[in-house]
Amino acid sequence: xxxxxxLSDHIGFMLRRAQLSVFQDxxxxxxxxDLTPAGYSVLAILDRHPxxxxxxxxxxxxxxxxxxxxxxxxxxxxxLVVREKIKVAGRAVALSLTGEGKTLLAxxxxxxEEHLSLMRQRLGSEDHAELLRLLRKLVExxxxxxxxxxx
Amino acid sequence: xxxxxxLSDHIGFMLRRAQLSVFQDxxxxxxxxDLTPAGYSVLAILDRHPxxxxxxxxxxxxxxxxxxxxxxxxxxxxxLVVREKIKVAGRAVALSLTGEGKTLLAxxxxxxEEHLSLMRQRLGSEDHAELLRLLRKLVExxxxxxxxxxx
DNA sequence: TATTGTTATACTCTATAACTATA
DNA sequence: TATAGTTATAGAGTATAACAATA
Numbered sequence: 001x002x003x004x005x006x007l008s009d010h011i012g013f014m015l016r017r018a019q020l021s022v023f024q025d026x027x028x029x030x031x032x033x034d035l036t037p038a039g040y041s042v043l044a045i046l047d048r049h050p051x052x053x054x055x056x057x058x059x060x061x062x063x064x065x066x067x068x069x070x071x072x073x074x075x076x077x078x079x080l081v082v083r084e085k086i087k088v089a090g091r092a093v094a095l096s097l098t099g100e101g102k103t104l105l106a107x108x109x110x111x112x113e114e115h116l117s118l119m120r121q122r123l124g125s126e127d128h129a130e131l132l133r134l135l136r137k138l139v140e141x142x143x144x145x146x147x148x149x150x151x
Numbered sequence: 152x153x154x155x156x157x158l159s160d161h162i163g164f165m166l167r168r169a170q171l172s173v174f175q176d177x178x179x180x181x182x183x184x185d186l187t188p189a190g191y192s193v194l195a196i197l198d199r200h201p202x203x204x205x206x207x208x209x210x211x212x213x214x215x216x217x218x219x220x221x222x223x224x225x226x227x228x229x230x231l232v233v234r235e236k237i238k239v240a241g242r243a244v245a246l247s248l249t250g251e252g253k254t255l256l257a258x259x260x261x262x263x264e265e266h267l268s269l270m271r272q273r274l275g276s277e278d279h280a281e282l283l284r285l286l287r288k289l290v291e292x293x294x295x296x297x298x299x300x301x302x
Numbered sequence: 303t304a305t306t307g308t309t310a311t312a313c314t315c316t317a318t319a320a321c322t323a324t325a
Numbered sequence: 326t327a328t329a330g331t332t333a334t335a336g337a338g339t340a341t342a343a344c345a346a347t348a
């Protein structure tokens with residue numbers, strides 16, 4: 001097992017390298033949509049869970065609240081997302097996609113699906129599924145809930 | 152398969168989450184050494200491959216040359232690494248650890264081994280090996296050579 | 303003169319603390 | 326007054342282009 005690269009069995013290093021490779025393909029394919037992976041994530045989540053609070057979104061994406069604000073501001077300014085005040089606690093806000101947001105997401109999803117396809121192709125279907133399983137296991141074993149109490 | 156988190160089968164998203172989790176543990180355990188994961192990587196590689204050129208290091212770590220300079224500057228200023236001019240081509244430089252660099256690395260490696268142990272424990276030995284294999288496969292299938300022509 | 307390294311700089315991401323608004 | 330969000334700001338990480346030094 002290659003002692004060639006002394007870091008090739010450091011999980012953190014390999015995760016970084018893998019992420020680099022995957023993000024690069026993602027970004028190339030979604031050029032022109034002017035959405036970072038993070039921005040895309042927001043749209044993708046709000047599409048399936050409209051009315052989600054910023055709070056919750058922050059947890060699901062593992063962002064800091066302050067940075068989430070900036071992210072949403074940008075999406076709102078572009079008319080992709082709306083904030084609606086709700087009466088639950090404090091300053092709470094419900095987030096949803098606008099029609100424009102849904103449209104953009106749908107268009108972008110075509111590219112994203114191709115991206116996911118290529119990743120699956122690069123690994124082979126079986127290994128691809130296995131990798132996802134292992135990543136979930138790693139994250140969850142670290143005490144991070146992936147889906148938390150989603151609702 | 153949880154449609155709970157709409158992104159849990161996006162490889163890029165999961166890689167980010169996993170890296171977050173792994174790096175967090177790495178950083179906690181190596182607090183006090185005042186070395187980022189990148190800085191550690193440099194020491195670890197130079198320890199096993201003394202005399203390596205900056206050039207090559209840049210490739211192995213997937214850094215930009217300009218950023219590698221800054222990184223090495225810091226390590227050199229701290230007396231952990233030395234640059235020696237060599238006569239190959241252009242401005243070429245050979246990098247090596249100083250005694251101090253070796254000492255620091257050795258101390259840090261104790262913590263790093265504990266970190267790697269925990270990761271192995273979190274996944275189980277078998278899954279841990281499997282994850283490494285899949286990450287390597289993913290990176291290499293992306294056209295990135297992990298060990299290149301290392302020498 | 304091609305190769306390698308360096309400088310300067312800017313942009314994005316992430317992190318922290320202090321502040322605001324509302325049930 | 327606890328909760329949710331916001332502002333301001335600083336630091337790390339990463340990217341690009343133009344430049345310098347040497348075989």
